[in-house]
Amino acid sequence: MGEDWRNAGFGVYVHWPFCAAKCPYCDFNSHVRKTVDQKSWANAYVAEIQSIAARTGNRVIDTIFFGGGTPSLMEPDTVDTVLSAIRENWTLSNTTEISLEANPTSVEASRFKGFADAGVNRISMGVQALNDTDLKALGRMHTAQEASQAFDIAKQNFDNVSFDLIYARQNQTLANWRTELNAALDMAVDHLSLYQLTIESGTRFGDLHARKRLRGLPPDDLAADMYDMTQDLCAAKGLPSYEISNHARPGAECRHNKIYWQYGDYAGIGPGAHGRLTFSGNRIATDTPLMPETWLEVIQSSGTATRDAETISAADQAAEYLMMSLRLTEGSDLSRVNALSKDRVNTQRMAQMIEDGFLTLDNQHLCTTTKGKVVLNAILGELLAIES
Ligand code: SF4
Known part of the structure; x- marks a missing residue:
């Protein structure tokens, strides 16, 4: 992959x-x-x-x-x-x-x-x-x-x-x-x-x-x-x-x-800026100090204010991609979600939300309907719920 x-x-x-x-x-x-x-x-x-x-x-x-x-x-x-x-x-x-x-x-x-x-x-x-x-x-x-x-x-x-x-x-x-x-x-x-x-x-x-x-x-x-x-x-x-x-x-x-919404890589430069950067196959979340003066001082003293905050697991990458891309009219590519982490999506709840008119699924493309967009956070909570 x-x-x-x-x-x-x-x-x-x-x-x-x-x-x-x-x-x-x-x-x-x-x-x-x-x-x-x-x-x-x-x-x-x-x-x-x-x-x-x-x-x-x-x-x-x-x-x-x-x-x-x-x-x-x-x-x-x-x-x-x-x-x-x-x-x-x-x-x-x-x-x-x-x-x-x-x-x-x-x-x-x-x-x-x-x-x-x-x-x-x-x-x-x-x-x-x-x-x-x-x-x-x-x-x-x-x-x-x-x-x-x-x-x-x-x-x-x-x-x-x-x-x-x-x-x-x-x-x-x-x-x-x-x-x-x-x-x-x-x-x-x-x-x-x-x-x-x-x-x-x-x-x-x-x-x-x-x-x-x-x-x-x-x-x-x-x-x-x-x-x-x-x-x-x-x-x-x-x-x-x-x-x-x-x-x-x-x-x-x-x-x-x-x-951001299609979950590419981005360098975040400046106070409070977040980034997602891939090095040698690892996706890293970066962050920086929030206060302008602190950010400037850290750069002036050490050459960089960017910190590796976390290596994002494949399952979390799949969840982040879904959270961002479902905001888009074009929706999410489920084959991409599954390539990152198989079984990350709760398919039972997804089927229910499709039936209830909050989501559509066409050829691996999952989209929110107009009715779904206004309750996106609740939809994500259901989609990413671990099967019990
Ligand atoms: S305070 Fe600055 S960043 Fe915030 S809305 Fe006003 S102009 Fe924009």
Whole structure:
């Protein structure tokens, strides 16, 4: 059997952990700092790239993704230094997807050309809402007009433009969301990430919610109706869902995220970044320190902040592949699951869930139905339950 990761390719994730302000719903590893010494950060990324590449050897890179945090706060020179180091240590093809997450303020949009000159060919903008009242409630620092201008600049500079919207927001009705989503779909956008607002503990919204002071959140059945409508409207306008929250014109799917969902290998570079790397047939889970300052200090003192956290057993690889790939519309390849670990799937419970309309199975391809997607965690619990 070949190495399993080759089924989905190899990507590099670079985490920029800084933001201009902390959004009240955000539980990402993002931090607000008055100043950031970009030169030191660029040098640290280069050291980490060299260190990981020395272990993987030369590989063709399918995708690179600058995520955060807010990577559009990086200087274009910093992005250029990172991409040059990746080019020097691995091999890029002329189809390598290079994405960068951006916030659509006018200051950040003014850097888009510099990012494109450095080699970025895909931008993913955190637009989140198309009206100023809701943007303010979400703690965003841009206006709807700035977002629209940033979108135009993005279209001039990148092959593939995506933006995120959050729905099931406070006081949002089904009709409001229909109007907003239609407006987004009427823009010449290639890809949309559409997330339901979730209230996470440890965030400002989480605190307010715990004190019953976050008002106007839609009830679950309205949020479910919004989800269903989202699928229908996007499909009707030529951006069908290819993952639970992601919609694209055919061919404009985010290839980097598909490496996660199809369970390829990826190097995770930067504070809190996780990786999956295969060395001599062993699949290794890697991690890094969460705090930006710790990450930087560890690299500066020892040349790498990446730690081998665990060698993933074949049975756990089969489970991870299933957990990730069932998010995708194309689903999971059961022959791949079985090649990793025969009998990992509880076939009795799978048959029951197929009968109940949560899953479909066609020629070894297991997919979640629309009804199944909204209860995916429960489905996985059943599929991976050990036979008793
Ligand atoms: S800009 Fe993004 S990463 Fe930064 S705080 Fe807001 S949601 Fe989180």
